[in-house]
Structures are given as structure tokens and as C-alpha cells.
Amino acid sequence: MNNVTEHNRKGVIPGGSEQIHSGGAVADHLTLPGLKEIPGGITAPKGFRAAGIHCGVKKSKRDLCLVVSDVPASAAVVLTTNRVQAAPVLVTREQMGRSRVFRAIVVNSGNANACTGDRGMEDAWAMVGAAASALNVGRDEVLVSSTGVIGQFLPIGTITEGIKKAAAFLSPEGGGAAAEAITTTDTFVKEHALEFDWDGTRVTMGGMAKGSGMIAPNMATMLAFVTTDAAVAPAVLHSALSRAADRSFNRISVDGDTSTNDMVAVLANGESGAEPFTEAAGPHYEAFYAALEEMLVTLSKMIVKDGEGATKFIEINVTGAADEASAVKAARAIANSNLVKTAINGEDANWGRILAAVGYSGVDFDPSKVEIFFGNVPILRRNYTIDFSEEEAKKILSRKEITITVCLHEGEGSASFWTCDLSKEYVAINANYRT
Amino acid sequence: MNNVTEHNRKGVIPGGSEQIHSGGAVADHLTLPGLKEIPGGITAPKGFRAAGIHCGVKKSKRDLCLVVSDVPASAAVVLTTNRVQAAPVLVTREQMGRSRVFRAIVVNSGNANACTGDRGMEDAWAMVGAAASALNVGRDEVLVSSTGVIGQFLPIGTITEGIKKAAAFLSPEGGGAAAEAITTTDTFVKEHALEFDWDGTRVTMGGMAKGSGMIAPNMATMLAFVTTDAAVAPAVLHSALSRAADRSFNRISVDGDTSTNDMVAVLANGESGAEPFTEAAGPHYEAFYAALEEMLVTLSKMIVKDGEGATKFIEINVTGAADEASAVKAARAIANSNLVKTAINGEDANWGRILAAVGYSGVDFDPSKVEIFFGNVPILRRNYTIDFSEEEAKKILSRKEITITVCLHEGEGSASFWTCDLSKEYVAINANYRT
Numbered sequence: 015m016n017n018v019t020e021h022n023r024k025g026v027i028p029g030g031s032e033q034i035h036s037g038g039a040v041a042d043h044l045t046l047p048g049l050k051e052i053p054g055g056i057t058a059p060k061g062f063r064a065a066g067i068h069c070g071v072k073k074s075k076r077d078l079c080l081v082v083s084d085v086p087a088s089a090a091v092v093l094t095t096n097r098v099q100a101a102p103v104l105v106t107r108e109q110m111g112r113s114r115v116f117r118a119i120v121v122n123s124g125n126a127n128a129c130t131g132d133r134g135m136e137d138a139w140a141m142v143g144a145a146a147s148a149l150n151v152g153r154d155e156v157l158v159s160s161t162g163v164i165g166q167f168l169p170i171g172t173i174t175e176g177i178k179k180a181a182a183f184l185s186p187e188g189g190g191a192a193a194e195a196i197t198t199t200d201t202f203v204k205e206h207a208l209e210f211d212w213d214g215t216r217v218t219m220g221g222m223a224k225g226s227g228m229i230a231p232n233m234a235t236m237l238a239f240v241t242t243d244a245a246v247a248p249a250v251l252h253s254a255l256s257r258a259a260d261r262s263f264n265r266i267s268v269d270g271d272t273s274t275n276d277m278v279a280v281l282a283n284g285e286s287g288a289e290p291f292t293e294a295a296g297p298h299y300e301a302f303y304a305a306l307e308e309m310l311v312t313l314s315k316m317i318v319k320d321g322e323g324a325t326k327f328i329e330i331n332v333t334g335a336a337d338e339a340s341a342v343k344a345a346r347a348i349a350n351s352n353l354v355k356t357a358i359n360g361e362d363a364n365w366g367r368i369l370a371a372v373g374y375s376g377v378d379f380d381p382s383k384v385e386i387f388f389g390n391v392p393i394l395r396r397n398y399t400i401d402f403s404e405e406e407a408k409k410i411l412s413r414k415e416i417t418i419t420v421c422l423h424e425g426e427g428s429a430s431f432w433t434c435d436l437s438k439e440y441v442a443i444n445a446n447y448r449t
Numbered sequence: 450m451n452n453v454t455e456h457n458r459k460g461v462i463p464g465g466s467e468q469i470h471s472g473g474a475v476a477d478h479l480t481l482p483g484l485k486e487i488p489g490g491i492t493a494p495k496g497f498r499a500a501g502i503h504c505g506v507k508k509s510k511r512d513l514c515l516v517v518s519d520v521p522a523s524a525a526v527v528l529t530t531n532r533v534q535a536a537p538v539l540v541t542r543e544q545m546g547r548s549r550v551f552r553a554i555v556v557n558s559g560n561a562n563a564c565t566g567d568r569g570m571e572d573a574w575a576m577v578g579a580a581a582s583a584l585n586v587g588r589d590e591v592l593v594s595s596t597g598v599i600g601q602f603l604p605i606g607t608i609t610e611g612i613k614k615a616a617a618f619l620s621p622e623g624g625g626a627a628a629e630a631i632t633t634t635d636t637f638v639k640e641h642a643l644e645f646d647w648d649g650t651r652v653t654m655g656g657m658a659k660g661s662g663m664i665a666p667n668m669a670t671m672l673a674f675v676t677t678d679a680a681v682a683p684a685v686l687h688s689a690l691s692r693a694a695d696r697s698f699n700r701i702s703v704d705g706d707t708s709t710n711d712m713v714a715v716l717a718n719g720e721s722g723a724e725p726f727t728e729a730a731g732p733h734y735e736a737f738y739a740a741l742e743e744m745l746v747t748l749s750k751m752i753v754k755d756g757e758g759a760t761k762f763i764e765i766n767v768t769g770a771a772d773e774a775s776a777v778k779a780a781r782a783i784a785n786s787n788l789v790k791t792a793i794n795g796e797d798a799n800w801g802r803i804l805a806a807v808g809y810s811g812v813d814f815d816p817s818k819v820e821i822f823f824g825n826v827p828i829l830r831r832n833y834t835i836d837f838s839e840e841e842a843k844k845i846l847s848r849k850e851i852t853i854t855v856c857l858h859e860g861e862g863s864a865s866f867w868t869c870d871l872s873k874e875y876v877a878i879n880a881n882y883r884t
Binding site for chain 1: 525530531532533534542551563564565598600708709725787791792794795798799801804805807808809812813814816817832835871872875876879880
């Protein structure tokens with residue numbers, strides 16, 4: 015794990031090192047003093063407790079999670095843009111409209127409470143109510159989230175009983191159990207924590223995520239929860255989250271599908287004692303933003319690495335685009351191309367599919383200026399010059415982690431995007447899931 | 450094969466027959482007297498000859514095709530929107546800028562002449578020149594097209610020799626050989642012909658197509674050529690082709706990738722003796738348009754049925770959308786969803802994935818009003834009411850051809866879209882193609 019990684023230089027062609035393309039993981043030209051990874055997850059920051067238990071939605075695995083701040087915390091949330099929104103997404107949106115200060119998050123896995131109509135809404139509110147009463151906080155201080163099968167009603171009695179039980183298990187060491195309790199088809203638990211110095215005060219940030227397909231078959235997707243003991247005003251937290259989510263969760267793709275239940279939430283409770291900040295600018299904000307982006311990019315990459323049937327992790331760097339938006343557009347088209355993803359699966363240096371994907375991305379560029387690299391090996395040079403050793407390309411493509419760099423030579427825009435290959439196993443998992 | 454198929458009624462829910470959703474195959478409320486399928490393809494209309502030979506681009510299969518009109522014919526062409534455009538696409542665009550009356554089309558398969566820079570342009574012009582000289586027509590009367598591997602130079606000497614040879618084989622019975630010569634990874638030859646009455650005159654239309662993946666690995670995609678002995682002014686022909694291509698080739702998807710070489714061309718030579726028409730309106734135009742749409746939809750469906758690794762043909766009908774554009778958007782999102790395509794591959798009645806795809810399509814709708822049918826079996830009714838027999842659904846999904854209807858209940862817009870399932874074989878074909 016890098017500390018602060020240097021931003022991808024604009025238009026630069028890969029040189030000596032294969033790892034120079036860290037890919038926009040941190041705001042430009044920013045270094046953050048003492049940023050480092052620490053063990054743990056959501057309960058690493060001061061003043062947070064969590065629990066993850068089995069209550070009975072799933073057969074035997076943990077399926078209910080509580081995250082609680084000892085004091086009221088600023089909250090920011092990003093929700094799915096899918097028009098079909100699960101009941102907990104609608105309830106959380108309503109809660110966020112009422113307040114920006116929260117105490118708790120309650121999450122169940124195994125059932126998404128999506129496409130469940132009025133009864134689904136009642137059930138989501140019942141989860142909020144049960145958590146508020148078990149934790150002795152206000153109903154308007156609880157956020158709710160669900161993930162799992164679409165179109166089935168929650169076993170709400172089981173869940174509200176589970177919430178009471180989970181409250182008894184809350185602990186500052188409960189992060190790991192909580193991270194386990196939000197998983198569905200995930201093959202590993204996704205946690206990350208980091209700390210940094212802030213005018214002499216240690217500030218900590220912890221996170222957990224779940225997801226292994228944009229919609230794992232009927233299983234709703236991508237959740238991420240982040241806690242921090244920094245003191246951040248809600249509006250500033252929202253601004254940082256929007257920007258960081260745009261450069262992390264909005265830059266990954268497993269299969270291009272967007273779920274009905276996606277949610278990223280951040281709670282900031284100020285318990286570190288670090289100086290509060292209230293403006294989305296200045297060195298304090300930029301330092302906090304850098305840490306948050308590092309957190310979300312790390313969690314995003316974990317989700318891609320757990321992509322259904324994935325055998326390879328692919329980082330796509332587009333440089334020299336007219337602007338950042340164009341770079342993202344081109345990178346997304348490459349990342350979503352089944353033909354590119356199957357070629358990588360087959361370890362085939364198929365640059366034609368990459369160039370064709372940029373061609374239909376809607377980005378304006380001159381194809382004859384494009385250069386493509388696998389790792390630091392040039393595959394395509396200007397004027398369609400192809401001059402690479404198949405052997406060298408094969409060596410790069412045989413690795414578990416592959417970096418593809420596309421230089422458009424049109425301007426200064428660059429972006430990174432993360433995806434995985436498309437394997438026969440993906441088809442097998444998704445064709446046979448329900449049956 | 451149907452004659453004129455009735456247009457999908459707006460907002461109607463499937464009833465007694467499973468085949469009622471013929472899906473926008475013909476302009477609304479139009480019936481065309483005596484429209485019927487006839488044997489043959491590109492040389493079915495009067496005054497067209499064709500040849501398809503093996504010249505040596507491929508190892509042993511036919512790889513060079515000529516289509517010639519005995520007299521100058523009106524021409525209309527639709528070309529790929531990919532920013533990366535093969536040399537023959539650029540040359541054809543230049544030719545069409547100069548004239549709208551053509552005599553011949555020359556096509557090679559096995560090599561796309563794409564991403565080949567200046568030398569590629571010279572080679573494409575050399576093909577035009579060789580055809581003009583072999584056929585004794587003007588250089589500005591020849592269209593050119595290529596399909597096959599990207600990024601390799603044409604064996605241009607082999608091809609120009611081949612063009613001379615092919616000219617000697619031109620025949621009014623050459624349609625079948627020509628259709629074979631434009632294929633690449635296709636598993637069957639795609640030809641279609643039809644005739645209709647026009648104030649007592651028999652008018653004929655013939656067509657051929659190739660394609661079995663939007664970009665079959667490095668192999669450039671989708672070509673279609675149509676001939677007719679109707680007399681149609683170039684501007685009118687262009688207007689009809691744009692509209693019909695939009696409702697056929699722009700409504701199919703195998704893997705969502707758009708090729709560098711896509712081309713649809715129509716030649717109309719007037720040899721039927723039927724009355725010419727010069728306006729894109731009125732009953733003559735509408736009749737001609739209906740025939741052209743029927744031709745292109747039939748060729749489009751053939752391409753989908755030959756989708757790489759496809760085991761099922763899927764027709765997606767979206768009805769009750771706010772307008773036709775919204776219906777197309779929703780249908781395209783369903784058709785391009787890997788999760789929907791793998792579910793159909795697994796014969797799983799997974800309506801949640803279909804609804805979620807509409808949800809992220811960008812179309813405005815109320816999810817609780819949506820109804821989904823497989824064939825004529827309702828799967829999802831209003832207010833998320835799920836009440837279907839898994840057995841009945843399974844029976845429908847076990848067929849080779851599956852119709853999915855999604856009623857949004859928002860307005861009068863409807864559209865059909867055609868796609869295929871996503872199988873392990875697709876991945877195998879595309880992962881292992883080059884190696």
C-alpha cells in the first residue's frame with residue numbers, strides 16, 4: 015500500500031517504472047504529512063463502535079450490522095442514480111433531507127428490500143425505529159441500508175429482534191464483524207483504515223465496503239461506509255464525498271450495471287480533537303480530501319478485485335485527453351468493453367479493441383496520434399506504428415494486475431479507471447445464480 | 450418468414466398469441482400490396498450482377514466480392530460513427546461527397562484495412578481503381594469496403610489481381626457467392642430478397658450482410674448491401690436508408706461494441722421500369738420505405754442470430770414509454786446488460802435485472818407501474834406484484850427465441866430491439882481469437 019501516491023502526470027508516457035501510473039488516487043500535487051495505513055476498519059477512528067451479527071436473513075452468515083458514533087456526527091451520503099431505488103435508499107434520502115447530523119447506521123445483507131412497494135418502505139422505517147430505540151437515539155439520527163435479493167419482503171421481525179441483539183454487541187473492536195455482516199457474494203471482507211497528522215493531532219479514518227459485481231445477480235451491489243474522528247461541517251463533508259466518489263466508485267466497473275441499492279456514507283464525529291473546518295477549500299480541506307479519496311479509491315479497487323469471476327485487475331489510464339471528462343469517457347468505454355475484457359482474460363495484446371472502444375466513446379480525437387502501452391511496453395505508437403514483442407506483451411498480460419495506458423495527445427486531461435477481465439466464470443456465476 | 454408484419458401496438462399487453470410482437474419491423478399502419486419473400490439475394494433485382502471469389506487474403510475461403518449495376522444507380526450509404534474509421538470507410542465517404550450515382554461495390558474480407566494510415570488509404574484507392582478499370586467504369590462510380598483483421602496492411606497486389614479475376618465471374622446468379630465472400634467469423638451466409646407490386650410493376654429488392662459480433666475480435670463487423678430495381682432519387686434513397694437503418698441495424702446488439710468498418714449501402718438502378726419517385730413522402734415512398742425496413746430488419750436479425758456464442762435470440766419490446774426515443778433507450782440498456790444476457794443464457798426469469806437496467810438507462814419512469822412479460826406470460830405486474838409460475842417461465846426461457854416485453858405505462862412510445870444471450874462460448878471465442 016502506497017502512502018500518498020503521485021498523481022498521473024498529464025500526457026506522460028510510461029517510463030522506467032511499471033508502477034508510475036498510480037492514477038489520480040490523490041488530488042493533484044498534494045502530499046499529506048504522515049498519511050499511512052493502519053490496521054482495522056470502521057471502528058479505527060475514536061468514538062465509533064460497531065457490531066456485526068447473524069440474525070437470520072441468511073442461513074448462517076453474519077447479516078446485520080450496526081455502526082454507532084458516541085456523539086452526533088456530520089453525515090454525507092451518495093446514493094444510486096438508478097431510477098429504481100430500494101426502500102432503504104428512499105428512507106435514507108428522506109432522513110438526509112431532514113438532518114445532516116447522525117448517530118448510527120443500520121445495514122442488513124441477504125435481502126435488498128428493493129421493488130417491495132409500500133410494505134418495503136414500512137420495513138425500512140421499522141429498521142430505523144428499532145435501531146433508534148435499541149441505541150436510545152432519535153429516529154432522525156439513523157441511516158438505513160440493505161443489500162441482497164431484489165423483490166422479496168424483509169423478514170422484518172427477525173431483523174428488528176436482530177437489531178436489539180446487535181446493540182448489545184457494539185464495541186470499538188467490532189469493525190471486522192460489521193464489515194463481514196454487509197457482504198453478500200463477496201469472496202473477501204473489505205476494510206481499510208488510515209491516519210494522518212493535522213497540526214500535531216492524529217486524525218483517523220476507517221472504512222468498509224461490499225460488492226463483487228455492479229449488481230451481483232439480483233444481489234444489490236456496492237455499499238461503502240466511512241468513519242472519521244475529524245471535525246468536518248456537513249456541507250464540507252458532502253462536497254468532499256461527492257468529489258471523491260466521482261474519482262473512485264464512479265471510476266470502477268465490473269459489468270457496467272448500476273444497482274438499485276448503491277450507497278456510500280461518511281460520518282465525521284470530531285472526536286480526534288483536531289481543529290474543525292467549515293470550508294471546502296484551504297490546506298485542511300485538501301488534506302482531508304486527499305485522505306478520503308485515498309480511502310474510497312482503496313475500497314473501490316477492493317471491489318473490482320473481488321469482481322465476479324475476475325482473474326485480473328486492470329487499471330486503465332487515459333492521458334492527453336482534451337479534458338478530464340473526456341479522459342473519463344474514453345477510459346469508461348475501454349473498461350466496459352466486453353471485447354477488451356475478454357482479450358485481457360485471454361492474455362491477448364489486442365490493441366485494436368482498445369482503440370475501437372475509444373473510437374465509439376464519443377470523445378473527439380485523432381486516431382493516428384494515439385499511443386497505447388501495456389505496463390511500460392509500447393504496443394501502438396503514433397501513425398499506427400506497431401512494433402512490439404508479442405513475448406514481452408504476453409509477459410505483462412500474464413500478470414494478475416495489468417496497467418493499460420492510452421495517450422491521446424490532444425490535451426492535458428487524464429483519468430484512471432479500474433476494472434477486471436470478463437471470464438467464463440462470470441457467465442457461469444451470473445447464469446446460474448438464482449437456480 | 451412473415452410478409453408485412455404488423456407494428457407493435459402502443460402500450461398493448463401481450464395477449465393470446467406469442468408472436469404478436471413483431472416489433473416495429475414495418476412503418477406504422479402500413480401494408481404493402483403483394484410484399485413477399487423470394488429466393489436469392491443481392492442479384493435478385495433486375496440489372497445487377499455479382500461475383501464472390503477466393504483471391505488469397507484468406508487461406509482458402511472466398512474473400513473478394515464485386516457487385517455491379519448494369520446502369521448507373523442511385524446510391525445511399527450509412528457509415529460507422531466510430532471515430533476510428535477504416536481506410537475504405539474514409540474513401541467511400543469521399544466518393545459519396547463527390548457523386549450519388551454509382552455502378553459498383555468492391556469488398557474484401559479477411560483484412561479490415563483499419564488503423565493502417567496513409568498506406569491504407571492508398572490501398573483502398575487502389576481497390577477502387579482496379580475495380581473501375583476491370584469493369585470499365587469511372588473511378589468515381591465505385592464504392593469500397595473491407596472487413597477482417599485490424600492493423601495489418603492489405604496484400605494489395607493479391608487483391609487487385611483478384612478484382613480482375615472476379616470481374617470475369619460476374620453473373621446475375623452471383624449473389625450467393627458474393628454473400629459468402631463478405632463473411633468473416635459468420636457461421637452462416639446472410640441473404641434476403643423480396644418483391645412487391647407497384648402500380649402493376651414488380652419491384653425487387655435484394656440484400657446480403659455479414660457480422661457475428663459488433664466487432665468480432667479484431668474482425669471488423671457489420672456490413673450490409675442492398676440492391677433494388679426501383680427508381681429512387683439519391684436524396685430520397687438516403688432519407689429512407691437513414692430512417693430504416695435507425696430502426697434495424699441501430700437496434701441490434703451482440704456485445705455493445707461498434708466497429709471501425711460498419712457500412713450499409715443501397716443501390717437503386719430503376720431497371721424494374723417502375724415509376725421513379727423523387728420525394729421522401731407519399732404512398733410510393735412509404736411503400737418503398739416499408740420494403741427497405743423489412744429488408745434491413747431481416748438482415749439485422751440474421752446478424753444477431755449469428756452472434757458469437759449465442760444460444761438464444763432475444764426480442765425486447767418496450768411499450769408505453771414517454772416517446773419512441775425513450776423506448777429505444779430503455780430497450781438498448783436491457784439488450785446491453787451482461788446481467789440480463791447471462792440470466793437468459795441460464796434460463797432464469799430474473800426480472801429484477803431487467804427492471805434495474807431500465808432504471809439506469811436514463812429514461813424517466815415510475816418503477817411501480819412497470820409490467821414485464823416473457824412471451825405472453827406476465828412476470829411482474831404493477832406495484833411489484835410477482836405472481837408467475839417458475840415452471841411456465843422456464844418453459845418460455847428454454848426456447849431458442851425469446852420475447853421480453855416491458856410496459857412502462859408512461860406514454861405512447863414503443864420500440865423493439867434485438868440481441869442474443871451472453872454465453873461462456875462468447876468469452877471463449879473472444880479470449881482466444883488472435884492466439
